[in-house]
Amino acid sequence: MRQQPFYPLTVEYSTSCGHIIEPQVTVRDLGVYVSNERSWTPHIKKTVQGARQMAAWALSAFRDRSTIVMPTLYKSLVRPKLEYCSPVWNPHKISDIQKIENVQRSFTKKIIGCTELTYWDLSLQRRRERYSFVHVWKILQDLAPNDLQFDFSTHQRLGIKASIPTINRKAQLAVRTDYDKTFRVHAAQLFNMLPCEIRSIKTLDAFKSGLGVFLEQYPDTPPVTGVTGINNNSLLSWKQERMHLS
Structure with a gap:
């Protein structure tokens, strides 16, 4: 749809110094990405990306895959990224929940002796x-x-x-x-x-x-890719x- 000539005036703002504040799809506030569509999916996408990067670094820096070292690395380095300010953006969409849970599932599978354990023992x-x-x-x-x-x-x-x-x-x-x-x-x-x-x-x-x-x-059976649960x-x-x- 063609915009009217005055349309930018309704979405742009000028500060007292003359700086123009343009509309944004997402805005980062105290580490949380707020979407103009009232969706937490953009924030969750960035959160999962950061957690996967940290997990990859931890797995490359430490060769030990024991049940002592790996959970410690996960709880101190990876999980905090997945839980920062989580009461605010706690997702309800199945796809968003899956993205978060899959990070943890992928990491726990690399722990010696835990590859065959039921995943839902640890639900984010x-x-x-x-x-x-x-x-x-x-x-x-x-x-x-x-x-x-x-x-x-x-x-x-x-x-x-x-x-x-x-x-x-x-x-x-x-x-x-x-x-x-x-x-x-x-x-x-x-x-x-x-x-x-x-x-x-x-x-x-x-x-x-x-x-x-x-x-x-x-x-506690969180939604994960490839598994159909009774509910969410x-x-x-x-x-x-x-x-x-x-």
């Missing part, structure tokens, strides 16, 4: 959701800033619960879908899954311990699966 997807649980709990306990304005309510029977923000249902379907996948909504839904006795825990170590026991109740492996999906079976 489940770790990201665990971060969400912990961060919401920290907000509740005033241990983290409540920048997203989480609200909590206490019920006599249900205990402490995070409120789920609503959105105008007349909004476009794509907008509603993206909104439902944001941290503010998704993390609140995850937190409310916890039994009330875990949500009410007051110390971090005790909360993490209770959370670990809770997570063990759910399968989110804890919310497993909850729906159980409700359907019951």
